Amino acid sequence: xKNPQRSPTNPGSLRxxxxxxxxxxxxxxxxxxxxxSSSSSHGEFLKRCxxxxxxxxxxxxxxxxxxxxxxxxxxxRARNGERQRNxxxxxxxxSNSRERSLGKRKRKKKKKKKRDNEEHxxxxxxxxxxxxxxxxxMDFCCLLDETAHYIKCLITQVxxxxxxxxxxxx
Amino acid sequence: MDPPxxxxxxxxxxxxxxxxxxxxxxxxxxPGNGGLGLRMxxxxxxxxxxxxxxGSAEVSTVTEQSGGGGIGRKRKDVSSEDESSKMVSTSxxxxxxxxxxxxxxxxxxxxxxxxxxxxxxxSSAAGDKQAGQIAKPSEPPKKDYIHVRARRGQAxxxxxLAERARREKISERMKFLQDLVPGCNKVIGKALILxxxxxxxxxxxxxxxxxxxxLEAVNSRMNxxxxxxxxxxxxxxxxxxxxxxxxxxxxxxxxxxxxSQSEWLHMQLGGGFERPM
Numbered sequence: 001x002k003n004p005q006r007s008p009t010n011p012g013s014l015r016x017x018x019x020x021x022x023x024x025x026x027x028x029x030x031x032x033x034x035x036x037s038s039s040s041s042h043g044e045f046l047k048r049c050x051x052x053x054x055x056x057x058x059x060x061x062x063x064x065x066x067x068x069x070x071x072x073x074x075x076x077r078a079r080n081g082e083r084q085r086n087x088x089x090x091x092x093x094x095s096n097s098r099e100r101s102l103g104k105r106k107r108k109k110k111k112k113k114k115r116d117n118e119e120h121x122x123x124x125x126x127x128x129x130x131x132x133x134x135x136x137x138m139d140f141c142c143l144l145d146e147t148a149h150y151i152k153c154l155i156t157q158v159x160x161x162x163x164x165x166x167x168x169x170x
Numbered sequence: 171m172d173p174p175x176x177x178x179x180x181x182x183x184x185x186x187x188x189x190x191x192x193x194x195x196x197x198x199x200x201p202g203n204g205g206l207g208l209r210m211x212x213x214x215x216x217x218x219x220x221x222x223x224x225g226s227a228e229v230s231t232v233t234e235q236s237g238g239g240g241i242g243r244k245r246k247d248v249s250s251e252d253e254s255s256k257m258v259s260t261s262x263x264x265x266x267x268x269x270x271x272x273x274x275x276x277x278x279x280x281x282x283x284x285x286x287x288x289x290x291x292x293s294s295a296a297g298d299k300q301a302g303q304i305a306k307p308s309e310p311p312k313k314d315y316i317h318v319r320a321r322r323g324q325a326x327x328x329x330x331l332a333e334r335a336r337r338e339k340i341s342e343r344m345k346f347l348q349d350l351v352p353g354c355n356k357v358i359g360k361a362l363i364l365x366x367x368x369x370x371x372x373x374x375x376x377x378x379x380x381x382x383x384x385l386e387a388v389n390s391r392m393n394x395x396x397x398x399x400x401x402x403x404x405x406x407x408x409x410x411x412x413x414x415x416x417x418x419x420x421x422x423x424x425x426x427x428x429x430s431q432s433e434w435l436h437m438q439l440g441g442g443f444e445r446p447m
Contacts, residue, residue, distance in 0.1 A: 030389050048390065053382035124364035131371045141336060144343035147367065151350055154374040161381040168388040 014063055015156050021059035022160065029055060054078060057133075060157050070146045073134025 029051055058078045061071035128143060129135035132150050135143055324330075347367055348354045354366045 026385065026389060045386070049379075049383045049386045052386045052389070053379055056378060056382055124361055124368065127368050128364060128371075131368060131375070141339055141343070144340060144347060147371070148343065148347050148350055151347070151367070151371060151374070154371065154378070158374055158377045158381065161378065161385060165381055165384045165388060169384070 014153065015160060017063035018060050018153075018156060019160050019164075021062050022056055023164070025055040025059050026052070054081075056157060056161060060153055064149075064153060068146065068149055069138065069142065070133045070135070070150050077133065 029048075057074055061074035061078075064071040066072050066075070125140055125143065128147060129138070132138075132143065132147050135146065138146060324334075344360065344363060348357075348363060351367055351370045354363060354370075357363050357366055
């Protein structure tokens with residue numbers, strides 16, 4: 001047991017909350033597609049990787065709560081993505097076409113955001129706005145604030161994920 | 171400020187005590203000295219008038235301070251200035267002063283009604299000094315977290331003050347970020363600092379991506395194992411146990427006792443298995 005030693009002593013900390021939520025979501029992912037791993041093509045693998053990644057981000061945002069703009073944006077995006085995926089699940093039978101249409105939608109959205117950004121922001125701030133979720137709607141001052149919190153959370157996230165991976169690869 | 175007007179006013183309305191003194195004197199004094207008493211009354215009245223004139227002169231100087239050259243009194247509240255102006259307008263019967271007081275009052279009320287508009291007026295009307303001086307001291311209580319320290323040659327209108335406060339806030343947050351991002355302390359310049367921050371975030375996100383791949387591999391590998399799939403006894407127990415291990419350190423003291431923790435664990439495990447079915 002590495003985690004109890006490493007984990008901070010303060011109860012209900014961000015780290016422990018994130019670990020809890022993330023492990024639950026990992027469990028859920030594992031239960032959702034138990035048979036898909038046997039037929040492991042490269043695309044399937046990447047898809048599952050993306051799912052784990054999204055789960056990590058979402059569980060971090062859930063651990064933070066809704067008091068931060070970036071976590072709100074992450075949760076909102078995840079929810080909308082799920083909704084779209086569910087809608088598309090009903091329509092399309094083939095997975096390839098689903099992926100393509102999703103990709104197209106995402107691209108369109110990004111283009112629109114780019115146009116908006118180019119009008120009122122400059123160089124580095126624009127890059128930062130793209131990196132921080134929900135950063136498109138912030139002014140520079142808020143963006144820096146959110147960036148600081150986001151970096152802290154990312155550091156925690158990476159640490160926890162690494163410790164979990166170490167624990168299981170043993 | 172004309173002395174005769176002040177005298178008249180003091181005799182007529184402002185100082186009734188002089189009259190009463192003049193009236194009381196002849197009654198109290200000897201009948202032979204009636205004229206003297208009258209004269210005395212006149213004298214006292216005159217003295218009172220003079221004193222009153224002195225008082226009014228003082229008041230007028232006060233008004234000049236508050237109205238004309240009150241740079242040192244900037245930090246005083248609006249209320250005190252308002253009071254002083256009211257006092258002036260009531261005590262001295264001077265028409266000019268009265269009008270001044272009225273103007274001050276009206277300006278104050280306008281300022282109170284529409285804050286930023288009054289400031290704009292004050293900045294636009296350069297000739298009207300009083301409005302500017304009243305508008306400025308009311309600014310600090312509005313945004314009390316802004317330390318207005320306009321040095322020599324710095325602009326003092328509201329926009330540039332707000333801009334300066336914003337810049338200070340940004341630089342403060344930049345400093346905080348600099349402390350957060352490793353290796354960012356040595357970098358000088360806003361653009362380079364932002365570059366470092368962006369690189370750091372990207373590297374962290376890449377790490378998350380890599381770790382999610384790793385975790386996925388671990389997850390699926392454990393999934394392949396038939397024993398684990400069939401029986402959630404040993405190895406699968408590791409995962410929630412891991413979670414509870416973390417929680418044990420953090421939350422056990424608060425929510426779960428040692429005994430109830432394992433029960434809770436089983437409950438959670440059961441829930442996790444029932445859900446996908």
